[in-house]
Amino acid sequence: MVKKTIHEINAKIRDGSVNVVTAEEMVDIVAELGPEDASREVDVVTTGTFGAMCSSGVWFNFGHSEPPIKMQKVWMNDVEAYTGVAAVDAFLGAAQLSESMGMEYGGAHVIEDLIRGKSVELHAVSHGTDCYPRKVLDTSLALADMNQAIMVNPRNAYQKYNAATNGSRQTVQTYMGSLLPNFGNVTYSGAGVLSPLSNDPDYRTIGTGSRIFLGGAQGYIVGQGTQHASADQFGTLMVQGDLKKMSTDYIRAANFTGYGISLYVGIGIPIPVLDEEIAQATAVTDADITINILDYGVPSRDRPVLCQASYAELRSGCIEINGKDVATSSLSSFKTARRIAAELRDWISRGEFFVSMPVENLPADSSAKAMKETGGVSLVSEIMSTNVVTIDKDASVYKAAKIIMEAEFNHLPVVSGDNLVVGIVTAWDISKAVSQGKFDLVEDMMTRKVITAKADERVDVVARRLDRHGVSALPVLNNEDHIIGIVTSDDISKLFARRH
Amino acid sequence: MKVKINISSEIVTKPILAESIVETGVLLNVSQAHFDRSHGEVVADVLEEHFEKIRHALVSRGAVVTRLDTPIELNEDECVDCGACISVCPTKVFSMDKDYSLLVDTSKCIQCGTCVEMCPHNALALINNKHA
Numbered sequence: 001m002v003k004k005t006i007h008e009i010n011a012k013i014r015d016g017s018v019n020v021v022t023a024e025e026m027v028d029i030v031a032e033l034g035p036e037d038a039s040r041e042v043d044v045v046t047t048g049t050f051g052a053m054c055s056s057g058v059w060f061n062f063g064h065s066e067p068p069i070k071m072q073k074v075w076m077n078d079v080e081a082y083t084g085v086a087a088v089d090a091f092l093g094a095a096q097l098s099e100s101m102g103m104e105y106g107g108a109h110v111i112e113d114l115i116r117g118k119s120v121e122l123h124a125v126s127h128g129t130d131c132y133p134r135k136v137l138d139t140s141l142a143l144a145d146m147n148q149a150i151m152v153n154p155r156n157a158y159q160k161y162n163a164a165t166n167g168s169r170q171t172v173q174t175y176m177g178s179l180l181p182n183f184g185n186v187t188y189s190g191a192g193v194l195s196p197l198s199n200d201p202d203y204r205t206i207g208t209g210s211r212i213f214l215g216g217a218q219g220y221i222v223g224q225g226t227q228h229a230s231a232d233q234f235g236t237l238m239v240q241g242d243l244k245k246m247s248t249d250y251i252r253a254a255n256f257t258g259y260g261i262s263l264y265v266g267i268g269i270p271i272p273v274l275d276e277e278i279a280q281a282t283a284v285t286d287a288d289i290t291i292n293i294l295d296y297g298v299p300s301r302d303r304p305v306l307c308q309a310s311y312a313e314l315r316s317g318c319i320e321i322n323g324k325d326v327a328t329s330s331l332s333s334f335k336t337a338r339r340i341a342a343e344l345r346d347w348i349s350r351g352e353f354f355v356s357m358p359v360e361n362l363p364a365d366s367s368a369k370a371m372k373e374t375g376g377v378s379l380v381s382e383i384m385s386t387n388v389v390t391i392d393k394d395a396s397v398y399k400a401a402k403i404i405m406e407a408e409f410n411h412l413p414v415v416s417g418d419n420l421v422v423g424i425v426t427a428w429d430i431s432k433a434v435s436q437g438k439f440d441l442v443e444d445m446m447t448r449k450v451i452t453a454k455a456d457e458r459v460d461v462v463a464r465r466l467d468r469h470g471v472s473a474l475p476v477l478n479n480e481d482h483i484i485g486i487v488t489s490d491d492i493s494k495l496f497a498r499r500h
Numbered sequence: 501m502k503v504k505i506n507i508s509s510e511i512v513t514k515p516i517l518a519e520s521i522v523e524t525g526v527l528l529n530v531s532q533a534h535f536d537r538s539h540g541e542v543v544a545d546v547l548e549e550h551f552e553k554i555r556h557a558l559v560s561r562g563a564v565v566t567r568l569d570t571p572i573e574l575n576e577d578e579c580v581d582c583g584a585c586i587s588v589c590p591t592k593v594f595s596m597d598k599d600y601s602l603l604v605d606t607s608k609c610i611q612c613g614t615c616v617e618m619c620p621h622n623a624l625a626l627i628n629n630k631h632a
Binding site: 052262338 | 581583584586588595599600618620621622
């Protein structure tokens, strides 16, 4: 049994005798020596990841102007930052879009420009107070001009992430990139063998207070990230670090066509090898980590899972979906993840970076809830007309025309003797029948394929059905298939007009 | 060589391509085609020695013909070697080296521009296709 303490490992870092390897190198070491000898041999395993992390941003303190201003709204290069805090503090979100350039430029680009040493145009407005009289401010600031620029990323370094494909007939533009129709490609993200949380899945050494590599500088883990779902191995981290010390090698703005802006963030986390269990965990390979492949062609929170694949299979460049070979693309850079793990390894070997134990562990069994929605969910029963007039299939076209004129609506459901809907007739159908000289029975000119709805269905679902079938009304049926109402596109328009 | 043929909305319903091929006997190998209400755009391969002939036939019918002689260009300063471009390319221009650096074989490029849209880092550009 090997037991090491964090102090013993840090003493070795100090005297230069520490043995540090990357998580990729650790795979072979554990395979060769076994976990016990590997844990004796290796003191620290370094991980790394470099991918799109939208939930990122920077807290700035701009310094006080003369006369001072209590900013109420502030823009950096025309990208709005949140300043609903003290006078000259603001949080710039990476995914916020420029008000003039839209998806071309956003918070992530401001962050990258600042690291590159460029100045940004700061514009702020205020109502003016006795203590902060100024109402408008315009200036140009570089990173060196700010008091603080602290990157605080609410959700980074997903333990693993679902892969994406598209089963619909059109290309969809997503935060997982362009997804080609009919399962034309698969995109995925994550460093697999080098993924920080996948190398410490029980969060024994990664937690609140852990010192990490963030964007090329030393940073810290604040705690669990938002949407941390450890029960499903979808752990996330909230991290912070000093933007002034970061490098554009590891912080890069990104544009996803049709989706928007994100920030590529480089994170490396050292895992102190305290015992053989930790050594074993850090021997995880790409083949050991399996993820779901979801159909992003379905525009819903609950996208269908088509199949599963390991990072090893995804990295091979091709996987099989429904018997067809589909090309895969990584969105995160494995090359940069390797560079981060190697750089962190070198920092520790050179005695420039010390490892730490968490002051608080990450939650072990948490899951992410779906949103509770109280407003805006309307059901068909709330908007349908219940005084629906029907016509018998054996009635004449003349009678149908008369009913439509008298009742002043366009859709007349056709019923059979047992009150089941067998067709639908519209004013247009009647015009067509008349133009063709057919004046016989309703049954001969009705539309037989009737698209229907249920009273407890959601209006948005039914609206999509109307659109898909190119019709403007649906008879509403009960469980016995008897007609209880009718819902039209007019009803939906009125609902929408009321709400907005 | 590759050519791009743009057909404006006024003449999009006429069989310009077919007429030009029949008239000149020059074969076009169409690698991509897009038509909508506003315009039509076709990218095709044609032998260099036949280019002038087919160009003349197409232009006389109102089409705009552009030579596509510059394949996709990679800006290495912007590229982070993620490989997002790999899976959208129809001709396997992109691949990963053993050390996970992006490899680009521009000789395979048909200049469709799909990778330009895909690249999250604006590292890919098609000079010819930008404004035709």
